[in-house]
Amino acid sequence: MKDVAQFLSQFQSSGEKTCFHGRHINPQIYAGLNGNNWSLKDYEARGGYQALRKVLGKDGGEGLTQDQIIAIIKESGLRGRGGAGFPTGLKWSFMPRQFPGDKFLVCNSDEGEPGTCKDREILMHNPHIVIEGMVIGAFAIGASRGYNYIHGEIFQVYERFQAALQEAREAGYIGQNIMGSNFSFELNAHHGFGAYICGEETALLESIEGKKGQPRFKPPFPASFGLYGRPTIINNTETFSAVPWIIRNGGQAYLECGKPNNGGTKIFSVSGDVERPGNYEIPLGTPFSVLLELAGGVRSGRQLKAVIPGGSSSPVLPASIIMDCTMDYDSIAKAGSMLGSGAVIVMDDTRCMVKSLQRLSYFYMHESCGQCTPCREGTGWLWRVVDRIENGKGRPADMDLLDSVAGNIMGRTICALGDAAAMPVRAMLKHFRPEFEYHVEHKTCTVSSYV
Numbered sequence: 001m002k003d004v005a006q007f008l009s010q011f012q013s014s015g016e017k018t019c020f021h022g023r024h025i026n027p028q029i030y031a032g033l034n035g036n037n038w039s040l041k042d043y044e045a046r047g048g049y050q051a052l053r054k055v056l057g058k059d060g061g062e063g064l065t066q067d068q069i070i071a072i073i074k075e076s077g078l079r080g081r082g083g084a085g086f087p088t089g090l091k092w093s094f095m096p097r098q099f100p101g102d103k104f105l106v107c108n109s110d111e112g113e114p115g116t117c118k119d120r121e122i123l124m125h126n127p128h129i130v131i132e133g134m135v136i137g138a139f140a141i142g143a144s145r146g147y148n149y150i151h152g153e154i155f156q157v158y159e160r161f162q163a164a165l166q167e168a169r170e171a172g173y174i175g176q177n178i179m180g181s182n183f184s185f186e187l188n189a190h191h192g193f194g195a196y197i198c199g200e201e202t203a204l205l206e207s208i209e210g211k212k213g214q215p216r217f218k219p220p221f222p223a224s225f226g227l228y229g230r231p232t233i234i235n236n237t238e239t240f241s242a243v244p245w246i247i248r249n250g251g252q253a254y255l256e257c258g259k260p261n262n263g264g265t266k267i268f269s270v271s272g273d274v275e276r277p278g279n280y281e282i283p284l285g286t287p288f289s290v291l292l293e294l295a296g297g298v299r300s301g302r303q304l305k306a307v308i309p310g311g312s313s314s315p316v317l318p319a320s321i322i323m324d325c326t327m328d329y330d331s332i333a334k335a336g337s338m339l340g341s342g343a344v345i346v347m348d349d350t351r352c353m354v355k356s357l358q359r360l361s362y363f364y365m366h367e368s369c370g371q372c373t374p375c376r377e378g379t380g381w382l383w384r385v386v387d388r389i390e391n392g393k394g395r396p397a398d399m400d401l402l403d404s405v406a407g408n409i410m411g412r413t414i415c416a417l418g419d420a421a422a423m424p425v426r427a428m429l430k431h432f433r434p435e436f437e438y439h440v441e442h443k444t445c446t447v448s449s450y451v
Helices: 002-009 040-045 050-056 066-076 088-093 119-125 127-141 155-170 201-208 237-249 251-257 288-294 329-334 353-367 373-390 398-409 417-442
Strands: 104-109 145-150 186-191 232-236 265-272 278-283 304-308 343-348
Touching (some): 040 127, 040 155, 088 127, 104 127, 104 201, 119 155, 127 155, 127 186, 127 232, 145 155, 237 251, 237 265, 278 288, 304 417, 353 417, 373 398, 373 417
Parallel strands (some): 145 186
Antiparallel strands (some): 265 278
8 A cells, every 4th residue: 555655646746846936927826835835824924814804804994895895806807717707706796695595605626627737736735815715705795605616536635625624614714703703604625526517617516416417507597596596606716816815905906917807817727848837827918928938938949839728628729829819818819719727738840630639529528418419419429520530531521520510519508518629629620721631631640640
């Protein structure tokens, strides 16, 4: 058993290469972290729970009302960091605060998007910032209970968050009558089951309730009918992590850290063909070229070919387009893709786009929950067609077939997984169609084979 533990330890990240590299730009979430100072006393030494004291009027001030907190979050320009980029303050304002009975606050830490590895490191190295953000969020929307749904395959992170919860509970930051106020909020961690679909907010709610993780029809939206049929607000781990800084420094200060409609900093998970892959916290609006430089540039002096800017579900962008973009929601959307979760997958000129799409299509085919026919059947079609092109059995009509199948999936499913599977296909065909045609005609790839 000892030998097994020793063997597995080599694959566990300490964060030294991924986030403690010292190459962030004006970090807020990563500020002051070294991998060993995750505990409550360390967090308090960095100014932790001062925002909560300010909210509850325990810092000598009058405290903040629910409306004031929501107004500050709206002013900050904080947008959801999980993928959709929806304005957080606006989402919180949807909560019917006067509704009688329990209301819930849920943190989505089910980080399953290929290429994304930021949330687990926040929870591992700075868990109290998530707890403080959730308690403030709960106060703002009038929630009495909350859950942090943690991805099932990162059990070490789950244990770390549980330890942080215990510290916060013993210190009076969660539980009954927090810090002597009349506000009570109970927070629990919920261990997920490793399914990609459970990252979809309504499937996540189903999973917490002990049911099969399948998306719900919307409307009704979670803000009116969520967990156990009660009003519920769901935000991403990184979103909650931004809240304490905003409350301490003000919404305008956070907005000025980024750019209009894109406030604050964002953590980007850079992977693929770069010299120094890892997580980089930079202000929104930073040019992509700067982010690429932070990551050491393209590996081995190769040429940049393409970038997937927001996780595997976002459309690919060729080098000529992405190099003119800034890393924010609006710039990437204007270029024809999405910022998504912030997973930046870099591909150099040795990469075959057909092979890359084959792997992506295989993933989405297997992660479809099967509830919607267009997604269940369509993702299988996409993979089989791309697979036969890659294996030298493609037909001239396959490109149009791929485009047709992708079009029949998009907009016809309960959740966005169908769109997530279809958009990479359409983007690959749009920007790299000659590569697919070469595969069909010559039964081989334009670049050297690789595993």
